[in-house]
Amino acid sequence: MAKAIMLQGTGSDVGKTVLVAGLCRVAKKRGLNVRPFKPQNMSNNAAVADIPGDNNAGGGEIGRAQWLQAIACGVAPSVHMNPVLLKPQTDVGAQVIVQGKVSGEARARDYQAMKGRLMDAVLDSWGKVGEGADLVIVEGAGSPAEINLRSRDIANMGFATRADVPVVLVGDIDRGGVIASVAGTHLILPEEDRRMIVGYLINKFRGDVSLFDDGIRSIETFTGWRCFGVVPWLKAATRLPSEDSVVLERLASGETRALKVAVPMLGRIANFDDLDPLKAEPQVEVVFVPPGKPLPADAGLVVIPGSKSTIGDLLKFRENGWDRDLLAHRKRGGHVVGICGGFQMLGRTVRDPDGIEGSVTEAEGLGLLDVETVMEPEKTVRNVSARSVPFDLPLEGYEIHLGRTTGPDRLRPSAVINGVEDGAVSADGKVIGTYMHGLFGANGFRGKFLESLGIKGGGIDYRAEVEQALDEVAAELETHLDCDAIFALAR
Structure with a gap:
């Protein structure tokens, strides 16, 4: 299997999709054969991707984010990059796409019961994505702090612990309360999950990054986790396709x-x-x-x-x-x-x-x-x-x-x-x-x-504008993150 690292967020919309795309482009520029992966996504912004081995299929659905991340890697998108896609149809129900194909519909409560068998599809796709790759960069969904959903989780720590993938936690400073969100995640995670986290990064900082030095020291005091860097507000990200309707x-x-x-x-x-x-x-x-x-x-x-x-x-x-x-x-x-x-x-x-x-x-x-x-x-x-x-x-x-x-x-x-x-x-x-x-x-x-x-x-x-924006995001991440350390921790 390829080495892997996973980004999970302290909440939704903290910028994981763009960070994964940017790190994929950083790895590609370093000559690595890199792939994106997201076990479970929820979005009505879908893309059409190849179904490897199925010559009769016209294509399957994945989240638009993984399509963008595949572009960042310089590879064709595959349904295995996002094996489970939920497409909301009502406030309480969604269409369930498994490895590119419609598997059925489920209300939110029913879907929780389905997750056990969906993990098999996730792990099957995980094995396929890693074939021939040097590095796989994984994107979580929502937050690992949703401990009420932990027993059947396939998107965050449920996947990370099964696949033994180290996790970098992403905090969004723009929404406020980032110290509490990172420290609070450390506090409530069970030990099995907490030990998967190898450090954290702060995203969407506006202004003088040095002003957060005391914040980094505070988070280290509460958690013992290392900081991989503070990412400024990425202007180039506005030129990339957005996946989630919350934006x-x-x-x-x-x-x-x-x-x-x-x-x-x-x-x-x-x-x-x-x-x-x-x-x-x-x-x-x-x-x-x-x-x-x-x-x-x-x-x-x-x-x-x-x-x-x-x-x-x-x-x-x-x-x-x-x-x-x-x-x-x-x-x-x-x-x-x-x-x-x-x-x-x-x-x-x-x-x-x-x-x-x-x-x-x-x-x-x-x-x-x-x-x-x-x-x-x-x-x-x-x-x-x-x-x-x-x-x-x-x-x-x-x-x-x-x-x-x-x-x-x-x-x-x-x-x-x-x-x-x-x-x-x-x-x-x-x-x-x-x-x-x-x-x-x-x-x-x-x-x-x-x-x-x-x-x-x-x-x-x-398309050239999108490629240029990905290059600019990658350059910012190289400047503000310790990418060497992040990649070195992949396993």
């Missing part, structure tokens, strides 16, 4: 630009990183609109993103009054793009006769495209190469969706995917629907699309 409120561009793009924050929003290439454009302002707020009247484009619960989010869309805002936007001559679930919402109706998404089996659509959707049990999961029909330019992306969409507007497809027409376009060309995620990632298409909205000079090399 949506912070994702607006923050300044007025030539084109405003409004994105309603659906309750079960999925794959909202589809908007990242637009956010990266210097002349584009992306505004994520929270529930209770109207879609801005000065938006030139409204993008309805993917959803893990199309009917549920469609009903909430109307409750928020966004349907009226959208019609007003159209009357002003505004453009609309619907991606995946957003495409389904733009039609006349969405029907779910088998109750796949929930108890509500039919909902009236927004009526901007003359199509209708019927949910079907079989899920489409695949990476695709395609061509834009309106702009006759190449596209690359992926599909993750349930449902079949038909209707007259399908005679005006938005793209041709693997020789098959996809999506729909309104008669005036201003409403576009597609099942393809990653639509805006194609530089040439994005530039021409923005030009059709009056924005010239778009079409930056977005």
Whole structure:
């Protein structure tokens, strides 16, 4: 097996994903054959990854974070990098993806009982990820301090103790109380778990790092753990895809630009990183609109993103009054793009006769495209190469969706995917629907699309921007962390 080190956090959203990606890039630059691994993830931002050994499979689902970390390693993503993915569908239940494939659905309490058998899949994938690698960098989920869940844990110390992987604890100073969170974790962990921790690091520090010297001494007094360093606020991280919807409120561009793009924050929003290439454009302002707020009247484009619960989010869309805002936007001559679930919402109706998404089996659509959707049990999961029909330019992306969409507007497809027409376009060309995620990632298409909205000079090399951001994060970690010591402790 490859050597391994694991990052666990004192809580959620402490920056583990970016730190793992950055350390993966550091290791790659040192010539190491490095891989990412996350035993269990919870996110509706998914990516399509290879299923090694299954030549008949189109691909499987993993968390978008592990897709980014694979890029940092310079390797193709594999379903074994994230063997268990939970995709929330309701407040109390989620779809369970195991080694890339749908395993079923579970309410939160039922899922706890499933974890025993899921550990087998985790350890199987763990063995596969390590094959041929020099180093595996593991990301935990949530916090090891959730001792009420420890007996069936597969994401943090439950995995670390079974796989014998040393742990670096990550504390987030930006949210406050970091000394208490690190020392408190030490206090409440059972001895078996505490001895797995080889030290800690502090993340998201703003200002003069030396001001925290006394804090480091205090933590050492309480815990005896060594500090591997204090990481400043990583500005480059804002140019990387975000996985968790808890960051949506912070994702607006923050300044007025030539084109405003409004994105309603659906309750079960999925794959909202589809908007990242637009956010990266210097002349584009992306505004994520929270529930209770109207879609801005000065938006030139409204993008309805993917959803893990199309009917549920469609009903909430109307409750928020966004349907009226959208019609007003159209009357002003505004453009609309619907991606995946957003495409389904733009039609006349969405029907779910088998109750796949929930108890509500039919909902009236927004009526901007003359199509209708019927949910079907079989899920489409695949990476695709395609061509834009309106702009006759190449596209690359992926599909993750349930449902079949038909209707007259399908005679005006938005793209041709693997020789098959996809999506729909309104008669005036201003409403576009597609099942393809990653639509805006194609530089040439994005530039021409923005030009059709009056924005010239778009079409930056977005993938190069992501690579540059990863290099910048890695350089910061080399400066502020004792990476030699962290890698040396891997076993």
